[in-house]
């Protein structure tokens with residue numbers, strides 16, 4: 308269900324290098340699904356900023372975001388008790404039904420955020436799953452303890468400062484699994500998609516509205532152009548075409 | 551007639567607030583946010599004869615107080631619009647609508663217009679000769695008085711419904727083009743479409759959107775769009791629908807004062823899905839504040 312909701316900031320704190328955890332309080336009555344996102348109005352910026360839901364309760368939302376440019380920088384300077392206007396319940400999230408057997412959650416950088424919400428749901432459903440999370444270096448790691456409380460976690464860093472040196476795909480190559488859920492940088496998604504296993508991938512694209520109106524955020528699918536904001540951001544591996 | 555009511559030719563609108571083409575989808579999508587029957591009408595996404603996939607991404611860039619877009623007229627083609635999209639909209643919206651027509655050549659414009667001409671709920675045909683985002687088409691038709699006149703004349707000969715020409719601001723003398731449209735039989739004008747613009751990533755020096763140039767709109771263009779409505783109003787008798795940077799009830803009153811009969815709201819719908827119903831609700835309060843009895847009596851009052 309789509310809804311515009313005004314939230315109050317409870318906290319907005321740094322979790323890792325350039326990565327913030329924003330906790331918002333207010334009604335969470337839009338039935339959020341893992342993989343769905345909200346679109347945040349930030350003062351002085353014309354377009355809203357899309358951020359995935361990391362976790363939620365009936366009265367609070369957790370969002371994890373990385374400071375990339377001026378919009379997220381401004382967001383990182385917002386203080387407790389300030390208000391934020393969010394369009395909620397956007398996008399088509401992860402579909403848990405087709406995931407059978409041994410499931411792996413593959414996250415790259417801040418892409419781990421929506422996978423946390425998914426891990427909570429998989430845990431509730433009693434699924435057999437693990438997480439493989441990749442980061443640039445030790446400073447960029449966040450939520451490791453939180454993930455570890457839900458499932459076994461394997462870590463890769465580009466520098467080798469933590470976990471295995473290399474990419475998440477290096478770890479994936481060494482393990483047997485039946486189904487994956489992935490979110491992270493495009494190069495990571497492409498590499499995982501190439502492996503040919505069934506799974507779901509969460510994409511990012513520059514968006515105008517975030518609710519299917521302006522047709523800005525399209526991607527290539529086997530059924531032609533599809534909008535990342537409404538048909539996605541999560542797509543089945545067999546419907547995506549990467550060039 | 552109610553105090554918000556206006557006439558576009560013989561068509562009476564309950565209020566002058568119309569979401570602009572390309573910024574409101576096929577209309578029914580917005581029924582998830584609010585009861586769209588509060589709107590005066592709806593202008594549909596630009597429609598071509600055959601399905602059109604649009605431009606490569608990125609198709610949008612944020613700029614200060616506005617956006618640059620290069621969607622490239624992605625649409626399923628006129629047949630699908632008539633058989634799928636309009637019937638879906640009918641389930642949610644009980645007023646007449648505006649079809650927005652685009653093409654890559656004269657024949658295509660005429661064909662699409664002829665097909666929409668048979669659709670009952672279409673009140674008028676808005677001819678987009680001003681899209682800056684498609685190669686070999688769009689804006690090139692709208693940049694000379696001769697080509698606007700030619701397209702308008704040919705469509706007028708083929709259809710019964712009123713024809714409104716939606717003009718490009720990317721011209722040296724828009725008054726000449728507006729006059730040419732009126733002489734060729736246009737029943738009204740929509741002023742204006744987006745401004746040709748550009749955004750560059752300072753870190754790489756590369757253009758942000760795939761087509762390098764795009765159409766700029768949003769609050770930043772309002773003063774220019776307002777000026778164009780004001781200038782053209784002095785030279786034509788046909789009704790004008792004003793468009794460009796409108797975000798609030800005051801903006802609407804300004805455009806009507808400059809000479810518009812109705813208005814279209816574009817980019818703001820993307821970031822505030824409630825902007826149109828909020829304007830409809832706010833207008834009567836603003837009119838009371840300014841002692842305006844009816845909108846139709848203030849059309850063009852800035853010229854007095």
Ligand SMILES: Cc1cc2nc3c(=O)[nH]c(=O)nc-3n(C[C@H](O)[C@H](O)[C@H](O)COP(=O)(O)OP(=O)(O)OC[C@H]3O[C@@H](n4cnc5c(N)ncnc54)[C@H](O)[C@@H]3O)c2cc1C
Pocket residue numbers: 344354355356357358359360371372373374375376377378379380398417420421510511512513514540611612
């Ligand atoms: C569905 C979806 C979910 C997302 N979830 C998260 C999340 O949970 N955590 C997180 O840190 N980031 C997430 N992102 C990316 C986030 O939206 C961008 O990093 C952010 O918009 C950058 O804004 P900025 O003003 O700081 O950057 P700037 O580069 O200054 O932004 C300029 C424009 O480009 C857009 N833009 C820039 N980078 C991206 C991008 N990667 N994807 C889409 N638009 C972009 C901005 O929204 C803005 O309109 C998500 C993106 C999408 C599409």
Ligand SMILES: Cc1cc2nc3c(=O)[nH]c(=O)nc-3n(C[C@H](O)[C@H](O)[C@H](O)COP(=O)(O)O)c2cc1C
Pocket residue numbers: 515521570571572573595596597617619621623650678681716742743744767768769771793794795796814815816817818
């Ligand atoms: C994302 C987007 C898509 C648009 N698509 C169309 C279109 O298909 N046909 C058209 O005539 N105008 C199109 N326009 C132009 C708008 O209808 C409107 O005339 C213009 O944006 C100026 O209004 P604004 O400043 O309120 O956005 C589009 C504008 C935007 C922002």
